Amino acid sequence: MITLDSLFHNVGLGFSVAYSLSNLLFCFLGVLIGTMIGVLPGIGPAGTIAMLLPVSYRMDPVSAIIMMAGVYYGAQYGGSTTSILLNIPGEAASVVTCLDGYQMARKGRAGAALGMSAFGSFIGGTLSVIGLMLLAPVLVKFSLKFGPAEFFSLMVFGLTMIAYLGSGSLIKSLLMGTAGLFVSTIGMDPVSGIIRFTFGSITLTDGVGFVPVAMGMFGLAEVFQNLEKEFQREIFKTRLRALLPTIKDWIDSRWAIVRGTVVGFSLGMLPGGSTALPTFIVYGLEKRVSKYPEKFGTGVIEGVAAPETANNAATGSAMIPLLCLGIPANVAMAVLLGAFIMHGIQPGPLLMGKHPQLFWGTIASMYVGNVMLLILNLPLIGLWVQILKVPYRLLFPLIILFCFVGSYCLNNNAYDVLIMMIFGIIGYVMRKYHYEGAPFLLALILGPMMETAFRQALIIGDPSIFLKKPICISFLGFALLLLILKPLLTITRWGIQYFKKP
């Protein structure tokens, strides 16, 4: 039974970990880097966390995870700044903020928009951490009953969701997922120990490391892609002094913030939910329930408050599947999973019992981090605007440098650098043809776990084991439904068109 007492005890433990001087420092470092890369278009949290992995190698695992989680939720704060001031989203999750935020800036209300987005982010982020704290123990208790068959079904469902919710074509996402699974089979077979598909390479015996792949696809490829774009970097000249939203702004936004929190939190948990998806949904929702939907897009404060609250509310809940089930909900969480594994810790149902310091310390640090972010983003907003003036010709070589050194440091092996570069090129070409990197990377990470779970499940029982357990049936059923839903609709449409023809 999860009692209130044990919850208070655990939260207390968490704060005692998070309030140690070194963890406060790393939390600050994390949210600082997070805000910075959030402000800068062209590099996202996944690539950044991957680049920080080698730096964290010698750190205490708790501090390392606290710092990297800080990068993740910090990026959501920073993303809004460029959306509002430049009409360029710093992150995918801030695309919607451009619609009304930039219009507010044009009307001279940039300060109110920035202020409301910081407050909304703070409220959404903090409430979502509370939700994480309450929900995590319940889910852990539930998932402790999971056997290999359940885990396999859950992972199939997760990967299908990621492919389904991606922005590109479903077939292409599924192809990327399949490719990721195949690349994950390179190296030693986890069950029999047989070496597969290495063609005699010693580096490949350990498999294709996901860190060089993540750096290549989400770091280097990002640089290559941005080299082709021209950024218009004229910062909106506006008065930034009045950063506090007026009372009217608050009254207008209060329900938008509540809805943003609820939508963000619930969608953030879903595999593939990411932080971007809830922003689109909540913006649409606000427009629908608003008394003046026609004004959306002309600079209404709800259009800023709702998505900015939602993307931060999604950050707390995105940690739930990772911490409780060991299954990442999005790419940034996948890289964080890599950080856990690098430090010899397996996230999952046993994490809370085995490493309570890490589990509760990370959650508590997210409260602290959100307070730090509010301070960083409100009074210091001018500083972040200055960051935008750092030219890309300085920034990009440094990103390349970090990818280069980072992939080398993993095993002191130049071949890892080569793998990083190959996946940088693949990622670059892939983006040109609208293939997404997320299904590939998640499949690469989940692949070995999935294969092991699948084969263990079959060794325990027979193939019908997946159809005997209700949890398995529901996960696999949902996955199947997602896969056949779109084609079924298309075929029905074709059929109707065919019969309508005279």
Added chain:
Amino acid sequence: MTSDIFQSLLWLCIGVVVLFLSSKYSMGSLSEPGPGALPFGLGLAFILLSIILFFRSWRSKEPERKKSSLFSSRWPKVFLIIFFLSIITFLLENLGYLISVFLLTAISMSIMDPRRWFSALLLGIFSSFFSYLLFDVWLKIQLPKGLFYFWG
């Protein structure tokens, strides 16, 4: 949408190669699948998905969302950076960390903005020196000494 048709053929080839490669490993039985089972299944999945992609692009009459071309106006820059990066990667252990990273940042910055070769030079010197301090001195990660083998 000829590009999609071309892509589907590429995926089909990948699927066939995967099937061929995985047939070398034991498939095992249904109750105890061997190391070749999953890759074989993935090969089949590649082929199935590529066929769907082929027919979908065949049927689709919509114009492509955005003209996706591999070669935009700036691709030579990307190509040059990839080219120099590969050379530096191969020479990393011989040249040593400091020289490699100096070349890496200086060259990539001068490719991005050829007019500012002097600041590229400065960036190369500073970034190699400070990243060496960060990784080797502070984080104690062994970096290749290369030409500076006599040092430390």
